[in-house]
Amino acid sequence: MRILLGANPRATLIRAAVLIAAAIVVFGYILLPIRMEGISMLPTYSGGINFANRYAYRWSPPQRGDAVAVRMAGEGVVFVKRIVGMPGERVGIEVGVVMINGEPLIEPHVLYKTLWNMPEVTLGPDEYFLIGDNRGMPMKNHDFGKASRGRIIGKMVF
Amino acid sequence: MPDSRVSLGTVVLSLVAAVVVAALVYVFWPNEERIIRARLMDIASILTVPAHEADLPRMERVAHLRDYLASDIHVRYGSQEATTRDMVLGALIQWGRFPDGVKVEFVDLQVTLDPSRANAASAYLTAKITGRDSVDAREADVRLTRSDGKWVVSGAETRETLTR
Numbered sequence: 001m002r003i004l005l006g007a008n009p010r011a012t013l014i015r016a017a018v019l020i021a022a023a024i025v026v027f028g029y030i031l032l033p034i035r036m037e038g039i040s041m042l043p044t045y046s047g048g049i050n051f052a053n054r055y056a057y058r059w060s061p062p063q064r065g066d067a068v069a070v071r072m073a074g075e076g077v078v079f080v081k082r083i084v085g086m087p088g089e090r091v092g093i094e095v096g097v098v099m100i101n102g103e104p105l106i107e108p109h110v111l112y113k114t115l116w117n118m119p120e121v122t123l124g125p126d127e128y129f130l131i132g133d134n135r136g137m138p139m140k141n142h143d144f145g146k147a148s149r150g151r152i153i154g155k156m157v158f
Numbered sequence: 159m160p161d162s163r164v165s166l167g168t169v170v171l172s173l174v175a176a177v178v179v180a181a182l183v184y185v186f187w188p189n190e191e192r193i194i195r196a197r198l199m200d201i202a203s204i205l206t207v208p209a210h211e212a213d214l215p216r217m218e219r220v221a222h223l224r225d226y227l228a229s230d231i232h233v234r235y236g237s238q239e240a241t242t243r244d245m246v247l248g249a250l251i252q253w254g255r256f257p258d259g260v261k262v263e264f265v266d267l268q269v270t271l272d273p274s275r276a277n278a279a280s281a282y283l284t285a286k287i288t289g290r291d292s293v294d295a296r297e298a299d300v301r302l303t304r305s306d307g308k309w310v311v312s313g314a315e316t317r318e319t320l321t322r
Contacts, residue, residue, distance in 0.1 A: 074266025145320035
């Protein structure tokens, strides 16, 4: 018992309680832990654990280039994608190049590309266009498209 | 005169016992929502494909779903549709050909009982399908009805998280 609780069991228990409370607050309300699976964000994310910062967009809106977590029915399973289109913009893909309002978008995160094509769509005032970094995979196997602001949980920390 | 003081240990033990009893009552108290959740979890378990499954066991596994689906079920998966239970079971037999198996889970399950109809309910969930080298997830709306005392799925439709 002494080995488990140390010389001062009361202080050990208080430390443990504080640690548990801090973990509940941080991981329950501030950072959403995400186990990365799948290949759609290669090479940026290939696996491991990451976190979505729920407070990243509390005082400023999401920005182009941000990698974000997008909720599905809840937060148990989320998509991690990158924002390429902002509200009100026209987004299309021509021979693998993302076009924003008719202009090519420079994407330093994208290393693998194939010749994707998608007709232009216009985003609503509350919509963002999200794609994964791995454009080397077949387009039909890659989930991407418009999402409302309400679906974006937070910005990826790493 | 008897000693009426209660020791701290007795108080703590009583509290723990009360919490355990409350938890057991919560878990085992009959509740339609929990029954529906259990039925949906059973479906996920049946849909899970074991590795190296032969044709006959696969058909046998999928046939267990008959108890969980309404005969006039209507399922829409993207642009594909099935309008009878037999069509759904046939499609699932075809779908379940994974040499390495896949695990199906229903995550973030939200069940709502229809306030206007005692025998109707709906569920909103994320279906997560994990294979050896791949993972897929789809949102789905599920409708359920109670038939002969059992909750069965009468409709299901996938919902696009990201739309084009």
